Amino acid sequence: MDTSAFRAWVHESARLITAEAEELTRLDAAIGDGDHGINLRRGFQAADEMLDKAEAETPGAVLQTVGRALISKTGGASGPLYGTAFRQAGKSLADATEVDVARLGSSLEAAFNGIQQLGAAHEGDKTMLDALGPAVTAYQVAAEGGADLVGATRAAAEAAERGLQETVPMLARKGRASYLGERTIGHQDPGAASTVLILRALATVAAGEAT
Numbered sequence: 001m002d003t004s005a006f007r008a009w010v011h012e013s014a015r016l017i018t019a020e021a022e023e024l025t026r027l028d029a030a031i032g033d034g035d036h037g038i039n040l041r042r043g044f045q046a047a048d049e050m051l052d053k054a055e056a057e058t059p060g061a062v063l064q065t066v067g068r069a070l071i072s073k074t075g076g077a078s079g080p081l082y083g084t085a086f087r088q089a090g091k092s093l094a095d096a097t098e099v100d101v102a103r104l105g106s107s108l109e110a111a112f113n114g115i116q117q118l119g120a121a122h123e124g125d126k127t128m129l130d131a132l133g134p135a136v137t138a139y140q141v142a143a144e145g146g147a148d149l150v151g152a153t154r155a156a157a158e159a160a161e162r163g164l165q166e167t168v169p170m171l172a173r174k175g176r177a178s179y180l181g182e183r184t185i186g187h188q189d190p191g192a193a194s195t196v197l198i199l200r201a202l203a204t205v206a207a208g209e210a211t
């Protein structure tokens with residue numbers, strides 16, 4: 001993937017998040033304060049606009065610009081968490097101008113580690129990590145098995161989707177949802193749902209299908 005593919009990923013993420021903002025907000029209304037869709041739509045639209053103006057000339061610079069935009073514009077717990085994820089992913093790409101399957105895998109892992117370090121959550125706590133963790137693993141298994149970018153990103157998106165479903169019976173232990181305790185059982189985690197969208201956007205762009 002080159003710089004323009006990374007720009008397309010951000011654009012497709014913003015498009016999907018905008019289309020699904022009401023659904024994300026509905027999920028957050030059930031176990032949080034009902035702002036996740038609004039927060040992320042604002043953040044990703046700002047990131048997309050910032051990229052239109054910015055001279056981000058490498059994939060790493062694109063992701064770091066997105067990270068900065070998300071940190072300053074998103075709000076909520078998810079803003080700094082996703083912002084850090086994109087910044088760490090961008091940093092891990094250094095000055096590469098073309099990102100191959102192995103390198104994209106390391107950057108997804110860097111994103112996961114960034115979220116974990118900042119938010120101190122673990123898989124099973126009912127957060128975005130319950131979608132991203134299985135996605136990173138599935139990506140790496142696919143890549144080690146010889147998958148190309150299309151196959152590995154598709155495996156990641158599918159694993160994130162399964163991870164999202166697995167958040168339903170979980171009890172939230174982090175963020176606002178944790179205040180509701182047992183009442184969070186039976187609902188999808190909104191952050192895991194938005195992670196699915198971002199990874200679906202990546203798979204779509206990798207497959208060359210982005211609109």
Ligand code: ADP
Nearest residue numbers: 036076077078119121127128174175176190191
């Ligand atoms: P807020 O909870 O501040 O209203 P959002 O509604 O935008 O922020 O985001 C909520 C989502 O953030 C949750 O569904 C969860 O996935 C994620 N989240 C919250 N706290 C953490 C954490 N400590 N680590 C990882 N993800 C978290």
Ligand code: MG
Nearest residue numbers: 032033035036
């Ligand atoms: Mg919220």
